[in-house]
Structure formats: structure tokens, C-alpha cells
Amino acid sequence: MSLLNLRNIKKKFGNNLVLKGIDLEIDLGDVIALIGSSGSGKSTLLRVINLLEQIDDGQIFLDGEDISDPRVNPDIVRSKMGIVFQNFNLFPHLSVLANVTLALRVVRKIPRRDAEQKGMQLLERIQLTEKANVYPDQLSGGQQQRVAIVRAIAHNPKLLLLDEITSALDPRLVGEVLDLVVELKSSDTTIIIATHEMSFAKHASDKVVFLKDGIVEEQGTPSQIFGNPTKAATVEFLR
Amino acid sequence: MKETVLEGISSVEAERRAYRKRQSFRSNLVSCISFAVFCVIIYIVLSNSEGWTRVRIAFFDPHYFVESIPLVLRGILTNLRILIFAVAGVAVFGTALAIIRTTLSPVMFPLRVVATLYTDLLRGTPMIIVLYIIGFGVPGLRIFGRIDASLLGTISIVVVYSAYASEVIRAGIEAIHPSQRMASRSLGFTHAQTMRLIVLPQAIRKVVPALMNEFVSMQKDVGLVSVLGAIDAVRSAQIIVAQSYNFTPYVVTGAMFVVLSFPMIRLTDWYTSRLKKREQMSGIV
Ligand SMILES: Nc1ncnc2c1ncn2[C@@H]1O[C@H](COP(=O)(O)OP(=O)(O)OP(=O)(O)O)[C@@H](O)[C@H]1O
Ligand SMILES: [Mg+2]
Numbered sequence: 264m265s266l267l268n269l270r271n272i273k274k275k276f277g278n279n280l281v282l283k284g285i286d287l288e289i290d291l292g293d294v295i296a297l298i299g300s301s302g303s304g305k306s307t308l309l310r311v312i313n314l315l316e317q318i319d320d321g322q323i324f325l326d327g328e329d330i331s332d333p334r335v336n337p338d339i340v341r342s343k344m345g346i347v348f349q350n351f352n353l354f355p356h357l358s359v360l361a362n363v364t365l366a367l368r369v370v371r372k373i374p375r376r377d378a379e380q381k382g383m384q385l386l387e388r389i390q391l392t393e394k395a396n397v398y399p400d401q402l403s404g405g406q407q408q409r410v411a412i413v414r415a416i417a418h419n420p421k422l423l424l425l426d427e428i429t430s431a432l433d434p435r436l437v438g439e440v441l442d443l444v445v446e447l448k449s450s451d452t453t454i455i456i457a458t459h460e461m462s463f464a465k466h467a468s469d470k471v472v473f474l475k476d477g478i479v480e481e482q483g484t485p486s487q488i489f490g491n492p493t494k495a496a497t498v499e500f501l502r
Numbered sequence: 503m504k505e506t507v508l509e510g511i512s513s514v515e516a517e518r519r520a521y522r523k524r525q526s527f528r529s530n531l532v533s534c535i536s537f538a539v540f541c542v543i544i545y546i547v548l549s550n551s552e553g554w555t556r557v558r559i560a561f562f563d564p565h566y567f568v569e570s571i572p573l574v575l576r577g578i579l580t581n582l583r584i585l586i587f588a589v590a591g592v593a594v595f596g597t598a599l600a601i602i603r604t605t606l607s608p609v610m611f612p613l614r615v616v617a618t619l620y621t622d623l624l625r626g627t628p629m630i631i632v633l634y635i636i637g638f639g640v641p642g643l644r645i646f647g648r649i650d651a652s653l654l655g656t657i658s659i660v661v662v663y664s665a666y667a668s669e670v671i672r673a674g675i676e677a678i679h680p681s682q683r684m685a686s687r688s689l690g691f692t693h694a695q696t697m698r699l700i701v702l703p704q705a706i707r708k709v710v711p712a713l714m715n716e717f718v719s720m721q722k723d724v725g726l727v728s729v730l731g732a733i734d735a736v737r738s739a740q741i742i743v744a745q746s747y748n749f750t751p752y753v754v755t756g757a758m759f760v761v762l763s764f765p766m767i768r769l770t771d772w773y774t775s776r777l778k779k780r781e782q783m784s785g786i787v
Contacts, residue, residue, distance in 0.1 A: 271512065320515040333521050 266291040266453050267312065267422060272321035274304075274311055281307050283477035284321070289455065289470075291421075294448050296464035296485075297457040299474035300500060305457035308474070309424045312455070313346045325422070342370065345415030346424040350431055352411035353399035360386065360395040363414045371418055385413040389443060405436030409443055416452065423447070425456040441467065461501070465489050473497050563750045570742050570751035577738035578758055581724045584656045584734070588720065591660035596667030601697060603668065604675045617668075624665035629723050633658045637730035652734070655727030663720050670712045674705030707777070714770040718763050725759060735759070 267289040274282040281304050289295055297305050310316045312323065314330065314337040323331040330340045353362050364382040367373045373381070386392045389409040391402075399407055408428055415423060425444065429437040437460065445467050447454065458464060464471050464485060471488040473481045473496075481488065481497045492498050511519075548554055602610065602617040624632070636658040641649055678701050686696040706713075728737035735758060739751035 320511050322514055331518070333518055333525070 265289060266326060267455075268324035269312075270322045270324070272308070272311060272323065273319045274307055274316060275319050281477050282311065282318075285474075285477070285479055287472065287479060287482070289453060291453055292451055293453055293469040294444070294467060295453075295455045296468035296471045297455055297474060298459070298461070298464055298471060298500070299480075303474045304477045305474055306426050309346065309426050309455065309457060312422075313344055313424055314340055315346075342418065343420055344422045344424060345418070345420040347408070347411045347415045347426065347428050349427045353407055353414070355399055358396050358398055359391065359402070359410055362399065362410060363417055366414075367417055381417065385417060386410075388446075389413055403436065404432050405439045408432065408436070408440050412440070412443055412447075416447065419452075421453060423452050423454045425454065425458075427457050427459065429458070429460060461489075473500065475500070559748075561749045561753050563748050566742070566746060566748045566750035567754060570739060570754050573738045573742060574735050574751060574755050574758060577733060577735035577755075578762065580652055580732060580734040581721075581727075582762075584652055584659070584727060584732075585721055585724050587656050588659040588663065588724070589717065591656070592663045592667050592720070595660060595664040597671055597702070599664060599668035600671035600675060603672050621665040621668055624662055625669070627662070629658075629662055629726055630729065632662050633726055633729055636661065651730040651732040652727060655724075655730050655732050659720060659724060659727075663716060663723075666716050667713060670709050670716060671705060673712075674709035675701055677708055678704050710777070711770060711774045714766065714773070718766055718770070721763055721766065722759060725755075 265288045267287075269285050269287040272282050272285040273280065285308060297308070299305055307316065311318055318331055321331070322329055325340065325343065328335070330337075353359075354365075357365060360379060360382050363385055364375075364378040367378040367381065368375055371378075383392060383395065386395055389406075389412075391406060391410065394402060394406065399410070402410065408431075412425070412428065428444075429440050432440060441460065441463050444454065444456065444463075448467070456463075456468075466485070468485055471483065471485050472479055473488065473494075475496050481492060481494045488497065489501065492501065599617050599621060602613050603621070605614065633655065637651065637654045640646070640654060640657075682700055682704065683696055686700040687693075691699065725734065725736045728734050728740065731737070735755045739755040742751040743749060
């Protein structure tokens with residue numbers, strides 16, 4: 264069953280048409296690697312899915328519901344998703360644990376004790392329990408990014424959007440963060456990850472979507488895209 | 503919106519746009535109606551109050567209204583002139599104070615203390631007291647001979663508002679991430695160049711709305727120079743009131759100050775929204 268369905272999504276910034284009609288279907292539980300050169304519209308697409316940008320045409324269906332309809336409450340839609348950006352993720356004025364638990368407490372109205380228990384479980388998963396009470400700038404880049412990811416999954420989102428979460432990290436930390444993503448895959452969260460890490464796309468994703476100049480140029484399983492690409496642009500990009 | 507640029511939108515999108523338009527029309531309508539109701543209530547309360555007739559004659563007399571306009575208008579030119587010079591003064595002096603307060607070098611320590619004391623002191627003192635002290639104290643020294651009251655007024659305003667403006671600018675400077683300074687110094691810029699070319703432009707941009715707010719309140723306070731005897735709008739109104747025992751000129755003056763502040767307030771709104779648009783990652787959250 265498809266979880267997310269994009270139909271002919273168009274998005275302009277001023278007169279600059281950035282997404283030129285994206286059609287995409289994403290199945291429940293899949294990990295989707297969104298690849299494409301810089302400026303091809305990956306980040307814009309993720310923000311559009313999270314309703315952080317208003318589209319200029321097209322429709323977005325989540326679980327069969329048209330979430331691009333202005334009558335739906337975007338806050339409720341967003342609460343079914345999590346999004347992690349490349350940087351500027353963690354709130355610098357809150358401790359690591361507070362970063363993870365604040366939304367649970369304020370948005371989900373979960374009592375502090377329960378939220379913190381859940382928060383500690385999540386931190387344990389990324390081996391950062393001893394950092395629960397320090398502030399984000401006392402963490403390494405990889406640690407920060409892992410905290411950002413568990414913060415985004417704290418409320419069990421159906422759909423997790425990850426935007427180049429590893430591009431500011433050194434190779435060892437890249438592995439650390441991507442391992443966490445692979446681990447999440449085993450649970451029932453659907454993940455869309457915009458990435459430049461081709462080896463990750465190749466080995467850890469269920470489906471690769473190649474974006475070029477605001478359209479889906481080619482999509483398929485990793486073995487199709489990496490082993491047997493049909494479009495010249497894909498071959499060129501992967502070379 | 504710019505529908506013309508978009509050739510061929512789908513019917514879903516057209517329907518969405520129509521819906522958004524209806525929604526914004528509806529909320530505008532609601533606010534218009536509630537405003538009208540509010541006005542009617544005020545009117546009913548006022549016109550039914552016991553002293554309304556007396557107040558109306560004393561404050562809203564058409565004859566004095568017309569008569570006072572030319573004099574008050576001439577006075578407001580004085581206010582405008584003071585305002586222009588004061589703005590220039592505050593820009594220079596306020597920025598200087600802010601820079602002094604944000605330097606880290608130990609050599610500047612005494613200056614920093616003086617600047618801190620200055621801002622603390624002047625922000626705590628009522629405008630009118632500063633006006634009295636400068637307006638009557640400085641001429642009392644008899645160093646400079648006779649000084650024009652509006653010049654003394656301008657100086658007083660610069661003295662007080664520089665203290666406020668410097669705090670706003672300082673907040674802006676401190677909000678710039680240290681990595682900006684490091685990046686700048688690493689490219690070979692000196693401390694002063696870093697301040698002037700990298701930090702200040704970003705800082706000012708951040709605090710422009712707050713500064714414009716200071717400006718609007720300063721524009722109002724310019725009316726206080728009348729206590730020194732400068733023939734500004736307020737003083738002109740006072741003169742007419744003293745002769746006629748009718749308060750309408752005050753209302754005229756008040757209205758004129760409001761009109762004077764309009765362009766600035768609108769400009770502030772416009773600039774703020776433009777800034778927001780440019781720095782947006784997204785316009786809807
Ligand atoms: N807020 C904005 N205002 C105007 N144009 C924008 C905005 N955000 C993105 N764009 C433009 O949209 C295009 C796509 O940008 P986007 O950030 O989606 O690319 P990307 O595929 O994520 O690239 P990268 O791999 O470098 O992150 C770019 O040409 C960019 O200039
Ligand atoms: Mg991007």
C-alpha cells in the first residue's frame with residue numbers, strides 16, 4: 264500500500280519554477296534515497312511534503328488524505344512526520360534530553376516523567392545517555408545529528424524526512440549516523456532521505472529516486488538505478 | 503497574486519486558491535464588522551455621557567480648528583527640523599556607544615565603563631528632566647552665549663535617544679554569531695574592518711524594526727522641546743489656547759503628530775515584511 268502519493272507537484276520561488284511536476288509514490292516501510300545534483304530541488308521537495316512550503320500546483324496524499332488541501336490542519340499532518348535538516352537542528356538553549364522530550368510534553372501532552380523515560384530510552388539507543396543533561400554545543404557533530412534524529416522519531420512518525428543529514432560530518436560520523444537510519448528501517452517507519460552518499464543509497468535503500476532540474480528523471484530499485492540506468496542523465500550523474 | 507505568470511493551473515489548485523481567497527475575505531470581513539461595532543459602542547457611550555456637550559465645545563470647536571491649523575503647521579516644521587538633526591546625531595552617537603560597549607580589548611576598559619554608566623543613567627532619567635537640565639543648565643554656564651532653544655532641545659533628544667539606540671544596536675551586534683568574526687579575521691580583515699564591513703551591516707539589519715520603533719517614539723518626544731520655549735507645534739497650540747481658553751488646537755496638534763508618524767510606521771511594516779520574505783526558508787511557519 265502506498266503511504267505517500269505526490270501528483271504533479273509544482274513549486275515556484277518568485278518566477279523560478281523549482282519543482283516542475285513531481286509524480287512519486289512511496290510505499291509503507293520503505294527507505295527512499297533521494298539523489299540528484301545540488302539545486303535539483305531535493306530539499307524543496309522534502310519541505311513541501313512537510314507542508315513547510317505552499318505548493319503552486321498538484322496534490323499530496325498521505326495515507327489517502329489530500330494534505331495539500333487548505334482545509335486540513337497542517338499541524339496535525341506534521342505531527343505524523345518528522346524532519347531533520349542538515350544543521351540548525353537542535354535548540355541550543357535546551358539540554359539534550361529536553362530537546363528530545365519537549366515536543367512530547369508540550370505537543371503530545373505526555374507527562375514529564377513518561378516523556379523523560381521515553382527520552383532516555385531513545386538516548387540509550389544512540390548511546391548518549393550520559394549526555395542527557397549537557398547542551399547541544401558540547402556534543403560532536405555526529406552526536407548532535409543522532410540526537411536530532413531521535414528527536415524527530417520520538418513521537419513515532421509514520422514518515423521521516425531526512426535532508427542531507429550527513430553532509431557536515433566527517434566519514435566516521437557519517438557511518439555512525441547512517442547506521443542509525445538503517446536501524447530505524449527495521450521498525451515500521453517510512454524514510455525519505457536526501458543524500459549525496461551513493462554507497463548508502465546503493466546498499467541501504469529500497470528505492471532510489473533521481474531528481475534532475477525539478478523533475479523525477481528516473482526511479483527504481485538500487486540495483487536498477489546503479490546497475491542498469493536507462494537515462495543518459497542518470498548515467499552521467501552516477502559516473 | 504501573480505496568476506498571470508502561471509500558465510495552465512489544475513482545477514484542484516484553482517479551487518484551493520479560491521478557497522484561500524474566500525477565507526481571507528471572510529477574516530477581513532469579520533475584523534471590519536467587529537471594528538464597526540466597537541466604534542458604534544464608543545460613540546453611544548460618549549454621546550450619552552453627561553459632560554459630552556461641554557467637552558465637545560472645548561475640544562472639537564470647528565472655528566478654532568480652522569484657525570489653529572496654519573500656526574500649528576508652521577510649528578511642526580520646527581519639530582521636523584529638530585527630528586532630522588536628532589536622527590543624524592543619534593545614528594552617529596548611538597552606534598559609537600554600541601561599538602564601545604561591545605569591544606573586548608582591555609585598553610578600552612575605562613571607556614566601556616563610562617559608556618555603560620552613560621546608557622544606564624540616561625535610560626533611567628525621564629526625557630523632560632534631561633530637557634530641563636540641558637535646556638536651562640547649559641545656558642546657565644554662560645560659556646557659549648545665547649543658544650537657540652531648539653538646538654538645546656535637539657541636543658537633549660540626541661543625548662537620551664542615543665542611549666536607547668545604542669542598546670538596541672548592541673543587542674544586534676551580540677546576536678551575530680562569533681563564527682562570522684572568525685571567518686572575517688581569517689580572511690585578513692582587521693578588527694575595525696570586521697566591525698564595519700561584516701558585523702555592523704548584519705547587526706543593523708537585524709535591529710532595524712526595533713530602531714524604527716525608537717524613531718517613532720522619538721518623533722513624539724520632539725514635541726517636548728516646547729518646554730524650553732522653542733516655538734514648535736505644541737508651543738504654537740499652547741499660545742492659541744492661552745488666548746482662547748479653547749483646547750481644540752491641542753487636538754489638532756495631536757492629530758498632526760499622528761499623521762507625521764504614519765509614513766514611518768508604514769515604512770517599518772513594509773521593511774519588516776520584506777526582510778522576513780528575504781530571509782524566509784518558508785513563508786508559512
Ligand atoms: N527560499 C528560497 N527562495 C528562493 N529560491 C529558493 C529557495 N529555496 C531554494 N530555492 C531554489 O530552489 C532550487 C532548489 O533548491 P534545493 O535547496 O531544493 O536544492 P537541493 O537539491 O536540496 O540542493 P543541495 O543538494 O545543494 O542541497 C535552487 O535553485 C534554489 O536556488
Ligand atoms: Mg538541499
